[in-house]
Amino acid sequence: MTKKTNKTEQAEQAATLIAEALLRIADESGLPVEAILAGAHAQIVTMMVTTMGGPVTAASCERAAARVRTLPSLKALSLAVAAPEGHA
Secondary structure: OOHHHHHHHHHHHHHHHHHHHHHHHHHHHOOOHHHHHHHHHHHHHHHHHHHHOHHHHHHHHHHHHHHHOOOOOHHHHHHHHOOOOOOO
């Protein structure tokens, strides 16, 4: 196993653990998922800055933004593929 594969696998494992934790926090706290995500985002960016520095964090966030900018939300996607109901 190469270092890159190992780091990729570790990042995927961490992402799974974080997703599970965020959903558990939302469930246990009663806070909306949007609020949990906003708080998590702020904390993650802060931790990235203190660990890797501002320039590396900014570049990472800009790359991520470019990849997700045009992706729809699950709600928008479900509306787009939903069959019409009723009669016009």
